Amino acid sequence: MSLVRRVGAFAAAEPVLSILVVALLALQIFAPRPLSTLPALVDWQTVMTLAGLLVLTKAIEYSGLLTWLAHRLVHHVHSERGLALLLVALAAALSTIVTNDVALFVVVPLVLSLHQLAPLPLKRLVIVIALGVNAGSVLTPLGNPQNLFLWQVSGVSFTRFVLRLAPLCAFLMAMLAVLSVCLFKTRALDLSKDATPQRVDRTLAVVAAALFGAFVLLADAHHAGIALAGVGAGFLIWRPRIVLKIDWLLLLIFVLMFIVLRSVAALPWIHHALASLSLQTPMRAFAAGAVLSQAISNVPAAIVLAGFTHDWRALAFGVSVGGFGVAIGSLANLIAVRLSGERGVWLPFHLISVPFWIAAFFGGALLLHLF
Template identity: 40%
Template sequence: MNDSAHARTDWRAELRAEWLLLLFAAVTIALALLDPQPLAKYRHWLQLPTLAGLMGLLIAIQGIRDSGLVQHAAVAVVAKAHSLRSLGLLLVTATALLSMVLTNDVSLFLIVPLTLAIGSMSNLPVLRMVVLEALAVNAGSTLSPIGNPQNLLLWQHSSLPFLHFAAAMLPAAAVMFALVAAFTLLWLPRDRVALTPDRIDGRVASNRLGAWSMVALAGMVLLMEYHQAPLGATLLLGLFALLARSSLARIDWPLLLTFAAIFLGLGHFAELPLMRDALDRLDFSQPLTLYASGIVASQLISNVPATVLLLDRAPDPIALAVAVNVGGFGVAIGSLANLIALRLAKQPHGLRRLHLVSIPFLLVCAPMVYLAWRWLG
């Protein structure tokens, strides 16, 4: 194959890999042509602070990966695990706990690279583990008012004390995590952890890069907490451009474009008159109606836009919080954390495997969570 033909093949392969970006770009353009809106609307839908936060996290985590700290941590974790099931349960539990305090997307940025590093030196089934971690962040972040964007929004809207909100979400979160933990034990093989000695390299390539990348990550999370994500992303971009330009080159920039297209497309879709007319026909004072609507809306437009759409219609913010958190399971678009996990992992057939697990998981989880919430909430 000559160079030009090889270049065309590579170009087509890269284009196919970005099918989600192309799909939502097409949806965004089609909606803009069919239902033109003022420029201010598009700026609102674009969610620039969220995109800035995502960019800052991508930069900091890339520095940590390039430093060798992830590989070093992977060796330490593997050394403490004897079976694949115990290793999987350790990773799932860590993912859920981190998502309570660092939010669901930040915990995935930490855990998925660690999982990939462990998989490179052992017989851990990486794709299965990443799917389980995507389930675990949905479960763990459900408990905390700051665990995910929809909880943060509903916590502030409800004006409930932090611990009261968490207590109200506890029955739902407990059922979700118990199901994830049980599925982890059932799905992972019984085998012992088998290491590949020639692939074990726990050396830290650059302590300096690792140290200030960790500081950058902590600073980025702190600035996101105080709604200063654009400032943090700008500072990190400048810092890495000066000190670690090669790390910037390895960042998954198309992921940012994909999320921008998703935000624009879903934001516009959620405000279509057809969508609002359908909601006007529903009685949200009925708990089951609100619960089912939150789940269905999450499957169609993702759980954060679904929360915004239903916020002023829902008489009970906790009921809505339970619904949209459950709605994070199911189709990949239900929670953007699912897409982040798959994108970080870059495993073949990842989307298909996620759906084969997550959709049945939703069908089992939804009625159990509803019963637990109604009886114990």
């Protein structure tokens, strides 16, 4: 394969990374900055916290604990609607502790395996699961990358962050429960044939869970570097494959996001345009986050807008709501559909997700005003 084809294949496989690289090159050509100043644009606390979480969630994933738990739970449902509600709840719960993408890597393959046992409305299930991880991940700083970034920027404690985002998460989950009841019938299902043995590496699961708690406590105390050094070194010695298998490209994407987006935001005309929005008021910060996410996704929206408002909660509300609507609003949407392998899912996805975004927008605005 020629070099051009290889580059093209890589760009197709990693479009976000490719766009960021091209954007960085364009910025250095038309609005150059000294290369020595670029690292200062990166929020390294966020990157180190993300790196540590990637190692720990990969360890939990490799232990098989989450897959074992998921298969155990589905044996307790006997209807299509019950399965949908359980899968949404499971996806949302997992996303609060192991990030929304890891939750998808557990729940979507589970649905695919169950589909081999009994005919399921696969497209609708994938759609509500994608909405579920977006809704559940709102609750904690660990749920998604934008929350992780805003938690580090805000300087508030883990507990305070959760309490401040809890009303929005509860509202979104209530909406999703109603939606699931409307979309799925009470048709009986027989999933008793799901008897595939699920092995669990108990030692790895226990160690990963214990280190997960310790890592969060250290990150909460703004010692992410120390926590990452301990977790990284420990697993490199004990289970090096876990460290080698984490999503290194995601870390690179985050570093480039900070550099590119903050460089773009610093361009005079962009800075003036964003400053003119007067995002210091909570409602404007919320609306900007919810709307901008529809164009550039919620993680970049959080990074861009964080420099123009001090109201981290309003921005967190906005970019959380922004994960719904069009598919690009959250990368979790793209991951869910990609894992499902289903064709023709984008139209039904948007027929459900866009009205959900509109309702979430007005509900989130009301909650921001009340609380």
